[in-house]
Amino acid sequence: MVELIAVLLLVGVLAVVALPRLDGSLGLRGTAWRDQVQAGLLQARSLATGHRRLVCVTVTIGAVRLAMASANPASSCNTTLPGPDGDARWAVDPQSLAVTVSPAGTLFVQPDGRITSDGAGLTAVNASVAIAGETTLQITGETGHVR
Template identity: 45%
Template sequence: MVELIVVMVLAGILAAYAIPKVSGALGARDDAWHDSLQGALRFAQKGAVARRRLTCVTITSTTVTVSSAAVNPASSCTSNINGPNGTSTFASSTNSSSATTVSPSGTIYFQPDGRVTTDGAGTTSANRTITMSGASSITVYGETGYVE
């Protein structure tokens, strides 16, 4: 009985030490996803202006892909832009339980002048808000394409 109590006390001490470390590691993982997503959006906005091409960003709960139009003017993106790891996925989250949403939903279109619009034709500028679990939200301003 004494041995059982000693084991339980030791397990409690280890749990009190380990739980903050695990939650800190999970928070760092969410921060990394936030930073990767923000970097992809900034890359897309700057790339649209530099290439003078429509650039599209598609965000799922765990991945970001960036694509570009082959010619200008265009209303859709046809060529994937490879991310830092050389694949068509520009950024990905290692947290499979992360919940990332774009409001209003859908593809984010960066026009050649840097604006963010609701469609590839560029008729209406719109602010976009990207929210994710465990991290602060990201706002993309429609008229300027500024990512905050």
């Protein structure tokens, strides 16, 4: 009986110590995903201005994908850009946290760094990317600034 009480007491102490740490590390996953999305958006702007080509950014639950136009001028992207690890995704969220992009759909990064809602670059758009439990990323269309 004494051993059973000792084991239960030990399990209780471990639960009190370990669960808050586990919860804290799970909370960091959302922050890491938000940072990956932000890095993908910044990389898209850098690629568009550096290569003077249209770059298309698609943010979905669990992935950020980039594609680039093979020629300039262009109104659509036809070349998938592999991410840092060679995968077609620039950012990956294994948790598949809810992501809301406003306006919905693909964001087009023009060669001059502007973010537009169309490939032709006619309408600069201020966009936002909301990730469950994290602060929203704000994108300024005229400058391409991501904060």
